[in-house]
Amino acid sequence: MFLVSFLVLNTADNPRQLGNNIFQAGSIAQKYNCQLTRMDFQQEEGLMSCLPLGLNQIEIQRGLTTSSTAIFVPFTTQELFQNGKEALYYGINALSNNLIMVDRKLLKNPNGLILGTPGSGKSFSAKREIANCFLLTSDDVIICDPEAEYAPLVERLHGQVIKISPTSTNYINPMDLNLDYSDDESPLSLKSDFILSLCELIVGGKDGLQPVQKTIIDRCVRLVYQTYLNDPRPENMPILEDLYNLLRSQEEKEAQYIATALEIYVTGSLNVFNHQSNVDINNRIVCYDIKELGKQLKKIGMLVVQDQVWNRVTINRAAHKSTRYYIDEMHLLLKEEQTAAYTVEIWKRFRKWGGIPTGITQNVKDLLSSREVENIFENSDFVYMLNQAGGDRQILAKQLGISTHQLSYVTHSGEGEGLLFYGSTILPFVDHFPKNTELYRIMTTKPQELKKEDE
Ligand SMILES: Nc1ncnc2c1ncn2[C@@H]1O[C@H](COP(=O)(O)OP(=O)(O)OP(=O)(O)O)[C@@H](O)[C@H]1O
Ligand SMILES: [Mg+2]
DSSP states (O other), X not given: OEEEOOOOOOOOSSHHHHHHHHHHHHHHHHHTTOOOOOOTTOHHHHHHHHSTTSOOOOOOOEEEOHXXXXXXXXXXXXXXXXXXXXXXXXXXXXXXXXXXXXXXXXXXXXXXXXEOSTTSSHHHHHHHHHHHHHHHOOOEEEEEETTSOSHHHHHHTTOEEEEOXXXXXXXXXXXXXXXXXXXXXXXXXXXHHHHHHHHHHHHOOSSOOOHHHHHHHHHHHHHHTHHHHHSOOGGGOOOHHHHHHHHHTSSSHHHHHHHHHHHHHHTSTTGGGSSOOOSOTTSSEEEEEOTTOOHHHHHHHHHHHHHHHHHHHHHHHHTTOOEEEEESSTHHHHHSHHHHHHHHXXXXXXXXXXXXXXXXXXXXXXXXXXXXXXXXXXXXXXXXXXXXXXXXXXXXHHHHOOOHHHHGGGSSOOTTEEEEEETTEEEEEEOOOOTTSHHHHHHOOOHHHHHHHHO
16 A cells, blocks of 8 residues: 555646646646646645656555555556677667667577568668767678768768669779688688689589580699789789680680670670779778679679678688678568578678678568578577558567567658667667757758759
C-alpha cells in the first residue's frame, strides 16, 4: 500500500490559454473516472512539489496498491545508452526521448543492415553514421556506391572518390601487390588466387578454368612479378598487359586461348583495368563509385573492388584497426551469383578481420532469395529498420518475432523513424536531422533540394 500525491501542472502563455489547458486536462482525467481538484490557496506549494526537487509540500494523499502505483512510474522504457568512447549516435528513443548511443563493436558480431522503402532515409542514416565515425573513431571507411551519391560527403571529409567506368580516368590496377601483408600466407599466393578468379570470370564458360589453364596462369603470375619483387618500386608494378604478353609468349595453345580472351581488357575497348593505379586507395575514407560500370564490366569491377576491400582489411588487421564497409543498394550484388557469394563471405568472415560491414537495401525479400543469402540476414546483430512495405512487414514479424505494436513504428513512418535492433534489444527511434546545416546539404538526395543547391 502506498500513499500517493498526484499533481498535474498546467502552464500557458496567457490566462485564456491556461483556462483552456486546465479544462482539457480535467476532461481527460474525467474520461478515466478521476476528478482533478484545483489547488486554491496552495498554488505555490503545488508548483514547488511539481519541480524535480524531491520535495512534496501537498498533504493530499491517496492510498494505492503496488500495481496501481506502478502505472505512474514512467521509467520502464528500454534504453540504449553506452558511455564508451566509440559509441555513436543513432537517433532519439521514441518512447523516452533519450539519446541512443551505441558502439557496434561491442556486439557479438558487428554486421549491420539498414532496411527501408525508397526515400525512407537509408542512405542518409548510413552517411550520418559515416560522418559520426569519421569524427569520433579512427576506423577506416570504404563505400561501395552504385548511385554516385556519396561523393559530396566523402570529398568534404577529404576522402578519395574512385569512379570506375569505361570512360573514367581514375584507375586502379588489379595487379597491385601489397608486400606488407603480415599474414602467414605469402602475398604472391594470395594475388595468384585473385588473378585466377579474375581469369575464371573472363575466360571460364560453364565449367570454369581447366587444370592446364590454371597451371599456365599461375606460372605467368609468378613470372610477371619477378622484376617488381627484385626491385619493389611503384614503376615496376606489372599491369594486365604484362601478364598478357607473358601468356602470348608461352608455348601451349591454351595460353594463346587465355591471352585472346584477355585481349579486350588489355588493348580492346574494356581496358579500364590496364593502367597503373593513379588514385589514393590508402585514404582513410574511400568511395568506389560504380554507377557507370557498364554491364560488361560489372562483374570484373565488383571483383576488383572486393579485392581492394580485402586488401585493406588485411592491412588494417595487422595494424589493429577496424574497417567499416558500406554496401549501398546491396540487392544489386545479391542478384548475381558470384557477387552474392562474395557478399555472403564478407558477412561470414569479416568480423575476425576487424571488419564492420553494413548492407543497405530496400526489401527484406531480397535477403531471403536463397538459403545462402539468408545467412546475411541471420548474421546481422545490428538492424536499422526504417519504414517497411506491407509484404516485408509480415516477413519481419515472423522472422524476427516482433509484436504488432512494435511493427507500428515501421508502418507509414516518416523519414528517419523506425526500429533499431541491437543484439536482443529492440527500440523505436526518431532522428530528425536539422535541415539548415552544411552536413544536411551534402547528405540529402532530394532532387528539389539538390537543384536549389546547384542554383
Ligand atoms: N533522419 C533524417 N532527417 C531528416 N531528413 C531525412 C532523414 N533521413 C532522410 N531524410 C530525407 O529523405 C531523403 C531521402 O533519404 P535517402 O536518400 O536516405 O533515401 P533512401 O532510403 O536511401 O532511398 P533509396 O532507396 O531511393 O536510395 C533525404 O535526402 C533527406 O532529405
Ligand atoms: Mg539510397
